[in-house]
Amino acid sequence: MLLQIGVQLRYAVQAPTDIILQITVPSFADQRVIHDDIAISDTLHHATVSAEEGLGERRLLRVEKDFACNYTARVEVDRPALDIALLPAVPPHQLPSDAVRYLMPSRYCQSDELQNFVAAEFGDSSGGARIAQMRDWIFERFSYVPGSSNGQTTALDTFVQRQGVCRDYAHVMIALARASAIPARFVSVYAPYVTPQDFHAVAEVYLDGTWHLVDATGMAAANQIARIGVGLDAAEVSFFSSFGPVSLQNQSVQVTVDQ
Structure with missing residues (x-):
């Protein structure tokens, strides 16, 4: 199955703030990222580290202005639906x-x-x-x-x-x-x-x-x-964690089957 993924995030930021972002799809044996792209608004710091179990990645960010992120991906899932x-x-x-x-x-x-x-x-x-x-x-x-x-x-x-x-x-x-x-x-x-x-x-x-x-x-x-x-549990896999005051302005997630 081919999936087309699109994510938009918008947060208002009141002061310099650290953010941990985990929204990108990694490639595994049973899922393959054919193409992806992530665009993030201006940051004071931007680093990528491995997530839990080395599966996926987290982005460590520091921002001082309103935060915006657009992510798109095309992913092939090759996994049987077992009983x-x-x-x-x-x-x-x-x-x-x-x-x-x-x-x-x-x-x-x-x-x-x-x-x-x-x-x-x-x-x-x-x-x-x-x-x-x-x-x-x-x-x-x-x-x-x-x-x-x-x-x-x-x-x-x-x-x-x-x-x-x-x-x-x-x-x-x-x-x-x-x-x-x-x-x-x-x-x-x-x-x-x-x-x-x-x-x-x-x-x-x-x-x-x-x-x-x-x-x-x-x-x-x-x-x-x-x-x-x-x-x-959810505490270890949050898609967005902030270490300072932020407020959600817009969040959009769209996942469709790509024919």
């Missing part, structure tokens, strides 16, 4: 070192608080079959409500409220997977059928010796997704 329910789990003692940290509770994914629930609700399944059951459970019982959560909302908050946006769905999926001793991480992505169009978030779980994308919102299949970056 995740058929994939076996990897026991914790056999995990590779880089997957172990994704078993642990994190700021937004308090998996240790959900172990009893997971055992009671999904105890008759394991591995990918359990992941599929948890994905479907979230999809069927939660309502996708823009504006119903904020930057402080955790997986436990969403679990109780039964509503949220993609970020919240991903956090609950991750927390349930980790409570089942299955490594899971947060992935920021672009996908064409997200409504309303915006940056999107999904989970990624470690099964059968590799990572697999899971979207509990039902809006993006694995073979339609272009990854931006990964992390323990």
